[in-house]
Amino acid sequence: MSVDLPPKIRERTVSKARTLLEALPFMQEHWGKTIVVKYGGAAMERAPLSRSFGNDLALLQHVGIHPLIVHGGGPQVTEVSARLGLPTTFVGGLRITDGPTLDVAKMVLAGKVNTDVVGTLLGCGVQAVGLSGVDGGLVMARRREPPDLGFVGEVVQVNGAVVRALMDQRFVPVIASIAIGDDGQAYNVNADVVAAELAVGLSAEKLVYMNDVPGLIGPDGDLLSELGVQEALDLLAHPDAVDGGMIPKLESAVRALKAGVPRVHFLDGRVEHALVLELFTPEGIGTMIAVDAPGEEGTP
Numbered sequence: 001m002s003v004d005l006p007p008k009i010r011e012r013t014v015s016k017a018r019t020l021l022e023a024l025p026f027m028q029e030h031w032g033k034t035i036v037v038k039y040g041g042a043a044m045e046r047a048p049l050s051r052s053f054g055n056d057l058a059l060l061q062h063v064g065i066h067p068l069i070v071h072g073g074g075p076q077v078t079e080v081s082a083r084l085g086l087p088t089t090f091v092g093g094l095r096i097t098d099g100p101t102l103d104v105a106k107m108v109l110a111g112k113v114n115t116d117v118v119g120t121l122l123g124c125g126v127q128a129v130g131l132s133g134v135d136g137g138l139v140m141a142r143r144r145e146p147p148d149l150g151f152v153g154e155v156v157q158v159n160g161a162v163v164r165a166l167m168d169q170r171f172v173p174v175i176a177s178i179a180i181g182d183d184g185q186a187y188n189v190n191a192d193v194v195a196a197e198l199a200v201g202l203s204a205e206k207l208v209y210m211n212d213v214p215g216l217i218g219p220d221g222d223l224l225s226e227l228g229v230q231e232a233l234d235l236l237a238h239p240d241a242v243d244g245g246m247i248p249k250l251e252s253a254v255r256a257l258k259a260g261v262p263r264v265h266f267l268d269g270r271v272e273h274a275l276v277l278e279l280f281t282p283e284g285i286g287t288m289i290a291v292d293a294p295g296e297e298g299t300p
Contacts, residue, residue, distance in 0.1 A: 023280040030279060031064040033205035034167070037275070038195035038249075039071045040211065044117065044269070053210070054124030056275040057172060061126065066167045069121075069128075069174045070198060072191030073113035074245075080104050093245045097150040097188040105188045109176040110134070118174050128172045133179040134186060136162040139194055141179035141187045153179045153187025155194065158201035196252035200259040207256050208278070209249055210269035215287035216250070217241070226288045229257050257291050264289045 044050065060067050074095065078088050081104050089096045097105060110132040121128035133139025141153030163173040175198070177191035192209065199207040216224045216232075219241045224231075232254050235241045242250055253264040267274045267286040278284045 022282070026280040027063040030060075030205065032066070034066045034068065034202050035060070035206045035208060035279075036068050036070065036195050036199040036202065036204045037208045037210060038192055039069050039117065040073070040191060040269070044071060044073070044113070045075070050117075050120045051124060052272045053269070053275065054121045054126055056273055057121060057126045058124050059276060060279075061170065061172070067172055068163055068167065068198065068202065068204075069117065069172065070177060070191055070195040071109075071113060071117055071174065072177050073109045076113055077101075077105050077108045080108050091147060091149060093247045094144075094149055094152055094190055095188065097152050099151070102151040102186065102188055106132075106178055106186060110178050114174060114176045121172065121174065126172050127170060128174050129166055130174050130176070131162070132176040133189065133194060137180060138162045138175065139177075139179040139189065139197070140182070141189055142181055143185075143187065151185070151187050153181070153189045155179065155189060155197040158197050160198075160201045163198070163202070190248045190252075192249045192252045196256040196261075199256050199261045204261055206263045206265060206279075207253065207261050208265045208267060208275065209253070210267050210274065211249070212268070212270055213246075213266075214268045215266045215285075216246075216289075224287050225284065226290070229254055229289065229291055232257075232289050253289055257289060262291065 039053065057067050077095070081088055081101060084100070084104065086100055086104065095101070114130040114132065118128045118130040131138060133141070137159050139158055140156045142156055144152045144154040166173050175194065177189050177194045179187045179189045179194070181187060195209070196207060214223050216227070216235065218224050218235070219238055232250060236247070236250055249266070257264055265278055265286055265288050267278050271277070271285060274285060278286055
């Protein structure tokens with residue numbers, strides 16, 4: 001026996017039910033999967049959006065997804081370096097890191113930024129645990145060259161057992177992009193690269209880059225909603241399509257896809273609930289790159 005509801009209540013409640021049911025196939029598709037999120041840009045710096053991100057992660061956990069967060073903190077490192085009178089120079093989107101700059105990176109990334117992100121997530125009910133790549137030899141690196149960028153590292157291997165143990169207990173690892181060498185030397189490693197290597201090492205279902213741009217922009221200025229690996233390589237080769245900090249992001253995305261990660265997403269972290277919108281709606285809001293050719297429906 002059905003009970004008629006007042007029209008306004010019925011419309012509102014049924015609309016909510018439909019929204020949940022539309023998201024159900026995407027939730028089922030992601031159940032039990034690992035998703036690595038590189039968190040940075042405006043989403044990390046603006047408190048209201050930080051809480052939106054924390055609430056998204058809480059939802060992901062409640063529907064059976066295992067998220068892992070990697071963060072950088074380039075603007076914060078630059079700010080503290082400037083206060084200390086240290087110059088900031090980038091080559092190909094990578095920061096030249098001498099000894100004093102490395103000390104700043106360790107303080108800012110593994111200290112303040114990591115603590116701030118973990119605190120925000122805990123405030124949203126997410127049991128986050130802060131780490132850097134140094135902890136447990138999580139991210140092993142060696143000096144990157146050429147060119148000589150100082151104490152900038154390239155990833156040699158990741159120790160997935162460290163974070164798997166945490167995720168098995170429903171903790172969310174939050175990892176600062178400082179790595180360690182065999183000799184105990186710390187290295188500053190681009191967070192985009194760390195995220196990609198962890199996605200590969202953990203056999204993640206997806207790698208998500210949350211930035212302060214809408215997604216990948218084509219040479220004509222339009223947002224690219226979906227593309228394949230070859231098209232991503234074509235973008236990298238185009239002289240006017242990709243530059244600065246987007247270069248290591250896109251290079252890392254291609255590396256992850258070729259190593260077995262099925263999907264990589266580029267999202268605008270300035271959009272409220274960007275992560276949920278991309279993962280649980282048919283349209284998505286950013287750019288998805290897949291190993292196979294574009295043209296599939298949705299982003300499951």
